[in-house]
Each structure stands twice: as C-alpha cells, then as structure tokens.
Amino acid sequence: MADQIMQSILNGLVSGSIYGLMAIGFTLVFGIMHVINLAHGELYMLGAFSTFIMVGVYQLNFFVAIAAAMLIVGCLGFLIERFIFRPLRNTPMLNTLLASIGLSIFISNLVLKIAGTGMRSIPSPFSEKNFEIFGAVISTHRLMVLLLTGLLVGLLFWIIKFTKFGRSLRATSQDQDASALMGVNINLTYGIVFAISAGMAAMAGGLIGSLYVVDPTMGLGPGLKAFIIVILGGMGSIVGAIAGAFIMGYAETFTSLFWSASYQDLVGYIILILVLLLKPNGLFGGVKR
Amino acid sequence: MSNKRIKIGAIFLTLVILLVMPLFLDLYLVHILNQIGIMVILTASLNLMVGYTGQLSFAHIGLFAVGAYTSAILTTTAGFSFWTAFPIAAIIAGIFGFIIGLPVLRFKTHFFAIVTMAFGEIIRLTIYNLRDLTGGPNGIYNIPFPTNFFGLDFALREHFYYLILVSAIIVILLVKFLINTRTGRAMIAIRENENFALFVGINTWRVKIFAFTISAAIAGFAGSLYAHYNSYISPYSFTISESVSVLLMVIIGGMGTIIGPILGTTFLTFLPELLRSVSEYRMVIYGGLLVLTIMFMRDGILGVIKSIKFKKDGDKRVKIEKPLPSGREETTIAGSERN
Numbered sequence: 001m002a003d004q005i006m007q008s009i010l011n012g013l014v015s016g017s018i019y020g021l022m023a024i025g026f027t028l029v030f031g032i033m034h035v036i037n038l039a040h041g042e043l044y045m046l047g048a049f050s051t052f053i054m055v056g057v058y059q060l061n062f063f064v065a066i067a068a069a070m071l072i073v074g075c076l077g078f079l080i081e082r083f084i085f086r087p088l089r090n091t092p093m094l095n096t097l098l099a100s101i102g103l104s105i106f107i108s109n110l111v112l113k114i115a116g117t118g119m120r121s122i123p124s125p126f127s128e129k130n131f132e133i134f135g136a137v138i139s140t141h142r143l144m145v146l147l148l149t150g151l152l153v154g155l156l157f158w159i160i161k162f163t164k165f166g167r168s169l170r171a172t173s174q175d176q177d178a179s180a181l182m183g184v185n186i187n188l189t190y191g192i193v194f195a196i197s198a199g200m201a202a203m204a205g206g207l208i209g210s211l212y213v214v215d216p217t218m219g220l221g222p223g224l225k226a227f228i229i230v231i232l233g234g235m236g237s238i239v240g241a242i243a244g245a246f247i248m249g250y251a252e253t254f255t256s257l258f259w260s261a262s263y264q265d266l267v268g269y270i271i272l273i274l275v276l277l278l279k280p281n282g283l284f285g286g287v288k289r
Numbered sequence: 290m291s292n293k294r295i296k297i298g299a300i301f302l303t304l305v306i307l308l309v310m311p312l313f314l315d316l317y318l319v320h321i322l323n324q325i326g327i328m329v330i331l332t333a334s335l336n337l338m339v340g341y342t343g344q345l346s347f348a349h350i351g352l353f354a355v356g357a358y359t360s361a362i363l364t365t366t367a368g369f370s371f372w373t374a375f376p377i378a379a380i381i382a383g384i385f386g387f388i389i390g391l392p393v394l395r396f397k398t399h400f401f402a403i404v405t406m407a408f409g410e411i412i413r414l415t416i417y418n419l420r421d422l423t424g425g426p427n428g429i430y431n432i433p434f435p436t437n438f439f440g441l442d443f444a445l446r447e448h449f450y451y452l453i454l455v456s457a458i459i460v461i462l463l464v465k466f467l468i469n470t471r472t473g474r475a476m477i478a479i480r481e482n483e484n485f486a487l488f489v490g491i492n493t494w495r496v497k498i499f500a501f502t503i504s505a506a507i508a509g510f511a512g513s514l515y516a517h518y519n520s521y522i523s524p525y526s527f528t529i530s531e532s533v534s535v536l537l538m539v540i541i542g543g544m545g546t547i548i549g550p551i552l553g554t555t556f557l558t559f560l561p562e563l564l565r566s567v568s569e570y571r572m573v574i575y576g577g578l579l580v581l582t583i584m585f586m587r588d589g590i591l592g593v594i595k596s597i598k599f600k601k602d603g604d605k606r607v608k609i610e611k612p613l614p615s616g617r618e619e620t621t622i623a624g625s626e627r628n
Contacts, residue, residue, distance in 0.1 A: 036399050087584055094345055095583050097399055098540065101533055102579025109572035224406075224529070231403050266414045269407040276404060277392055 006136035008253045014142045016249025017149040021204040022226040023233070023241035024153065025197035031236030032173040032193050035085050036097045039104035040201055041223015045216060047073045047202025048209030049111065052122045055210075062125035066206040070199040077198025078191045085194070086187065104223065112216035122210040145207045152203065153242070156196070160238075169193065173236075221265075228272050233284050240284030247271065307454060311447040319447050325558045326453035327515050330460045332538045332550035334507035337464060339536065340544030341473070342500045343480030345398075348389060348405035350532035351412035352505040356382040356512025357522050358416060361429045364517075371435035375513050382509020383502050385412075390501035394494065397483070409532055417524045428523025432516050449518055456514060460507055465547050467503070476500050480545070530572075537575060541582050543591030552590050 026040050047069045054065035084103060088096050126140040160166040171179035172189050180186050204222070229248050233240025248268055255267045275283060311319045331353055338346045360378035363369040369377070389408050396404050416423045423429065435443040435452065443449045467473045475496045478486040487493050516522050534557070542553020557578075561571040586593055 084580060084584065093398060094402070095587070097345075097402060098536075099580050099583040102537075102576045102581075102583065104576070105530065105533065105572055106576030106580065109570070109576060113570060113573060220529070227403055228407070231400065235399075262418055263414075266411060266418075269411050269414075272407055273392065273404060276396065276400065280395070280400070 003135040004257060006134050008257045009250075010133065010136045010138050010142075012246070012250040012253040014138075014145055014249075015253065016246035017146055018204055018208060019222070019225060019229055019248055020153065020242045020245035021149050021200055021207075022222050023229040023245045024156065024238055025200040026226040027230045027233070027236055027238055027241040028156075028193060029197045030230065031238075032169060033081075033085065033089075033190050034093060034096075036093065036100065036227070037085075037194075037197070038097060038100040038223060038227065039080070039107060040100075040197070040226050041219030041221070042104045042107040043073050043077060043198045043201040043219075044205040044208075044222055045108065045111065045214075045219030046076065047205030048122070048214045048218060049115070049205075049216075050202070051206035051209055052120055052214045055122050055125075056120070062122075062210070066203055069202045069206050073202035073205075074195040074199035078195040080198075081191050081194035086190070104219070108216055108219060115216055117215060117217075120214045121212070122206070122214060124210050141211060145211070148203070148207065152200065156200075157238075165189075165192070225268065228268055231282055232272055232275055234282030237282070237284040240282055243283060311450045316446055319450055321558060321562060323446060323450055323453050323518060325554055326450070326457045327511055327518065328535070328538065328554045328558065329457050329551050330511035330514065331508055331535055332542075332554050333457075333460050333464050334504040334511065335535055336539050336544055336550045337467070337476075337500055337504040337507070339539055340546070340549070341468060341480060342476045342497060343483075344394075344497070344501075345402045345536075346405045346501075346504075347402060347529070347532050347536070348386075348393070348409045348412075349504070349508045350527050350529075350535060351409035352382045352386055352389075352508040353512040353515070354412055354416060354522075354524075354527035355385050356509025357516035357527075358423055358429070358512075359509070360513035361432045361516045361522055362422065364433050365429060365431065371433065371517055372438075375435075375510070375517075378513035379506045379510040382512065383506030385509075386505020387498065387502045390498045390505075394497045394501060406529065406532075409527075410529065413524050413527050416527075424523075426524060428521060428525075429516075430521055432520045432522070434520065435517055443517075453514060453518070456510070460510065461547060461551075463507075468547075472496055472499060477545075533579075534575060537579050537582075541578060541589050543589030546591055549589055549591040556590060 022040065022044060026037065029035050029037050029040075050069040050072050051062075051065045054060040054068060055062055060068070080103065084099055085096055088099060124141055126144060128139075130137045130139050131143060132138075160169060168179065168184040168189055171182065172184055172186060176186060205219075208222075209218075225248065229244035230241055232247065233242070233244030248271070251267050251271055252264045255261075255264050310322065314322070331349065334352075335346065335349045338344050338349070356378040359381045360371070360374045363374040363377060364371060389405075393401065393404050393408060417425060419425070434449070437443070438452075441448040441451060443452060468476070475486065475491045475493075478489070478491055479493050479496060483493055515526075538553040538557050539550045540553070541557065542551065543549030557575070560574065564574075582589065588595070
C-alpha cells in the first residue's frame with residue numbers, strides 16, 4: 001500500500017503539472033483580457049494533433065515538433081483573439097463565454113470530420129528506462145513532462161515579473177485605459193497574451209498526446225477542467241491556478257486509488273462546489289467582486 | 290386594434306395548422322415535429338432562466354435527465370402508469386431544482402454558469418454510476434408508451450404528437466402567464482440589474498429560487514415526455530454538448546421572448562434536415578452559428594425579423610434588450626501583483 005500511495009503521489013504530481021500548464025494559460029487570458037475561453041481545450045487538442053502530424057507523418061524531432069506546434073497554435077490563438085474576441089471586447093463577459101463555447105464545438109467537430117475518430121499516438125522519443133523513487137516508478141517521459149512544465153512556468157513568471165512586456169501586461173490587467181494612455185499597445189498585448197495561452201495549451205497537448213492517445217474529442221475534458229481549476233484557485237490568479245491544478249490532480253489520483261476511477265470526474269466537481277460555497281472567490285481570490 | 294385582431298387570427302390559424310399537420314405529413318416528419326415539441330418545452334424552461342431571469346444555466350439538461358429517469362424508473366420498475374409518473378417527474382425535478390438552486394443561486398455570471406455545469410455533470414455521472422437503479426451506461430429500455438386516452442394510441446407517433454402539442458401549449462401559456470405576473474416582472478428586473486432590483490425592494494433571492502424551481506419542474510416534465518416518446522434513455526443523451534445545443538436554440542431564436550426559443554428550436558432541428566448533404570457537419574455548423582450569433586445578431590432570429598419589420602415601418606429603433614447582465618469584474622493577476 002505504501003508503494004501504491006507513493007506511486008499516486010508521483011502520478012498526481014505529473015497530472016497536476018499538466019493541468020497547471022492548461023490552467024495558467026486559461027487564467028492568464030482571464031486575468032488580463034477578462035475573457036473566459038472555453039475553447040482552450042480545443043487549442044490543446046490542436047497542439048496534440050500538430051505534434052502528431054509532425055512527428056508521426058513528417059518524422060520531425062519530438063522537441064522541434066512541440067516547439068513548432070506551440071508556434072502554430074500560438075498564431076492561431078492570435079488570430080482568434082483578433083477576429084472573435086476583439087469585436088466582443090466591451091460586451092458582457094457571458095458573450096465571450098458563449099462565443100468560445102461555439103468556437104470549441106466548431107473546432108472539435110471540424111477536426112473530427114476531417115481526421116475521423118480512431119486512436120493515434122505520438123511515438124515517444126524517450127527510452128523505456130524508468131527511474132525509481134522510494135519504491136515508486138516514474139518513466140523518463142513523465143519526468144521530462146515535469147521538467148518541461150516547470151521550465152515553462154518559470155519562464156512565464158520571469159517574463160511577467162522582469163520584462164518590459166510583463167510590466168505592460170500587469171498594467172493592462174489593472175487598468176486598460178490608463179495603460180493605453182501610457183503607451184501600451186493594448187491590441188498587441190492582448191493578442192500576444194492569447195498567443196502565449198494558446199501556445200501553452202498546445203505544449204500540454206503535445207506532451208499528453210505522446211503519453212496517451214490523440215483524438216479530436218480529447219480537448220473537452222481538460223478544457224473544462226482548466227475552467228474548474230481556475231475557478232477553484234481564484235479567477236485570474238496564476239498561483240491559484242497552480243495550486244488548483246495540484247489539488248485537482250491529487251484529488252483524482254487518490255479517488256481512483258481509494259475508491260473507483262469512475263468517480264474521478266465527480267470528485268473534481270464536488271471539490272469545486274464545496275470550495276465555492278465556503279470561499280466564493282476561490283482559494284486565492286483573484287477576482288474582487 | 291386591428292393589429293391585435295391580426296395577431297389573434299394568426300395564432301388561431303397556427304393552431305389549426307398544428308392540429309391537422311400530422312394528417313398530411315409522412316411519419317418521419319411527424320417524428321421530427323415531435324422532437325421539436327419536446328425541445329420547445331425544454332427551451333421554454335431554459336428561457337425562463339436565461340432569457341427572463343438572466344442566469345446562464347447549464348444544469349437544465351441534468352434536470353431534464355432527472356425527469357426522464359424518474360418517469361422511466363417509476364413506470365418500468367415500480368409499475369406506475371404514465372399518467373401518474375408524468376406529474377411526479379415534474380415535481381421531483383422541481384425539488385431537485387430547488388435543492389440545487391439553494392447553493393447555486395448565490396453565484397453570478399460565469400460562476401453561476403460553471404457551477405450549474407458542474408451540477409449537470411454530477412447528475413449525469415451519478416446516473417452513470419448508479420447501475421442498479423438506472424442501468425448505468427446501458428440506460429433503460431422498453432419504457433412503456435402512455436396508455437390509451439380518448440381513443441388516442443400513444444404507441445403511434447402521429448397520436449403521440451397531440452400529447453406533445455397539448456403539453457407544449459400548456460407550458461408556453463404558463464410561461465407567458467408567469468412573465469406577466471409580479472414575480473415575472475421581478476425576474477426581468479433581476480436580469481436587467483440585480484442590484485437595482487434588490488434596491489427597489491424585490492426579494493431577488495426568493496424570485497430567483499422560484500424561477501429556478503419552476504423551470505426545473507418544466508424541464509422534468511419535458512424529460513418525462515422524452516423518455517416515454519423514445520422509450521429508451523441513457524446518460525449519453527444528457528451530456529454537456531446537448532446542454533449547449535439547447536442553449537443555442539434559446540439564443541439563436543431570441544432569448545427573453547416567447548416565440549424566440551420556438552423559432553430557434555425549429556430552425557436548428559430542421560437545419561440539418563434541409564441541408565441533408567452536409568448534415569454530417571451538423572455540430573460544426575452549430576458551433577459556427579453560435580459564434581456568429583453572438584458576434585452579429587445578439588437578439589437572435591427574432592431580433593433580425595423585428596429589425597426588418599421596424600425598418601419598413603419607418604425609423605423606429607428596435608429596443609435592444611441586453612442579452613445578459615453585464616458585469617465586467619475588476620481583476621488583476623494576483624500572483625504578480627502580490628509581490
């Protein structure tokens with residue numbers, strides 16, 4: 001049992017970090033642009049698909065493929081912001097929520113129609129070698145996922161805290177008009193934020209697609225989960241998104257360990273409702289209401 | 290006055306057409322009409338929350354499921370007849386709505402949306418996991434058709450049509466009546482500005498919980514009809530994407546109006562039939578339509594019709610109803626701001 005618990009701790013760490021990758025992009029877009037992007041899961045799916053095509057069909061190097069997928073989906077994100085969310089910018093927030101639901105249905109069903117169902121998986125570039133930590137086993141691949149996620153999150157924090165762009169981001173999130181007057185290009189900033197968020201989702205997609213399978217409906221679950229995690233942690237709070245991601249990851253792994261895997265999703269929802277009832281703004285209360 | 294007479298005439302004519310329609314149509318079209326009828330009841334219920342009270346609920350597909358399963362379980366295992374199970378399904382769904390409403394209605398805007406979505410999924414996942422009671426993923430088969438009534442044999446689709454028609458008309462009249470009461474006006478006030486409604490002395494909490502309970506009961510009513518019409522239900526009919534298509538029906542027709550959701554339901558059910566060659570792209574079209582509707586015609590089809598009509602009449606501007614309460618929350622990136 002001790003081994004199993006140790007193994008679950010490790011598994012929770014991996015799934016938590018991937019949820020984190022999804023949730024940070026989601027919360028970034030919300031915190032700065034006040035847009036709830038429910039098509040986030042579909043961007044993740046597109047990331048997985050582009051990685052799959054590049055590695056599986058064109059035999060590219062796995063890391064190059066993931067970087068390229070981030071770039072492609074990032075550009076797509078930029079365009080989505082330009083043509084869907086910018087026209088909706090000063091309308092009620094629920095409009096963007098609904099538009100993004102429409103977008104998510106559109107993208108996932110279009111890919112479903114073009115690519116069809118069926119199991120695909122990205123060939124793993126890593127050796128089969130496993131590491132053993134306190135009796136629990138972790139594959140090179142999962143370890144790599146952890147490292148890459150940590151690296152990307154660190155990079156993002158560095159950008160937000162220390163670069164000029166990061167400063168304009170923070171300014172825009174506090175007051176759009178004032179920062180525009182101070183010479184921040186709001187449109188460009190929003191576009192880049194959306195592109196970063198889409199790129200992070202694409203990377204999560206590429207990493208997960210190589211762990212499990214790639215299919216057009218794979219985005220729905222993680223997309224919703226990112227939304228739940230972000231509300232759990234507090235809308236707009238990056239720290240909250242990371243904390244929420246690990247809470248979710250661990251809740252799920254331990255539910256399937258002690259109870260049953262079919263209750264995994266249920267637990268996430270129940271935690272969400274309990275947290276919201278006790279702390280309506282989420283654990284790290286990003287939104288002031 | 291003549292305007293009113295035209296309206297009454299139009300309603301009368303529509304009723305007559307609706308009554309004789311199944312005599313002239315083939316069975317497949319009657320089947321589609323029946324589906325539209327059931328969805329009209331569900332969209333009327335959702336419209337009560339989304340369109341009139343301004344709360345974007347994703348829980349209604351779950352309440353629809355509660356109605357369907359209650360009715361199915363009562364008739365298949367407890368030996369109830371349809372005519373007793375039908376109202377019980379509505380009452381149970383209403384009770385569910387009340388219980389869910391207690392915590393859920395504390396939230397606003399996107400919090401409300403996600404929490405109702407969570408409850409919708411909790412209901413579905415619970416149904417999925419309660420294998421002994423609900424058949425789990427296999428669903429419930431052989432749900433009996435309603436027993437004969439006034440010489441109508443409800444095993445026949447063209448006879449079931451009349452049951453659905455009468456139910457839909459009753460529900461629509463109920464909603465119309467409700468909107469014109471004091472409570473209905475209070476609902477609209479909450480949609481327009483909840484704080485202001487509170488300020489002028491409306492007990493917003495009581496109005497919202499009332500609206501949620503009633504609309505849940507109506508959703509359960511529709512669910513019962515759905516179960517007995519199709520005679521088979523499974524958790525796969527009550528997913529989030531179903532919930533989104535029902536919402537789309539309300540929005541695309543024109544929310545906050547009586548006719549809007551009916552138009553939307555009819556349009557979206559017939560659309561794939563009309564475009565048979567591209568019907569595989571049904572969901573792609575739905576998604577695209579939702580984005581376009583939100584971007585370019587927020588008052589839905591009805592709004593477009595109205596604006597055309599008003600343009601003909603002269604330069605009377607259409608009253609633009611805000612689709613949903615606005616509320617741009619002040620946010621910051623807390624993680625970066627704190628340090």
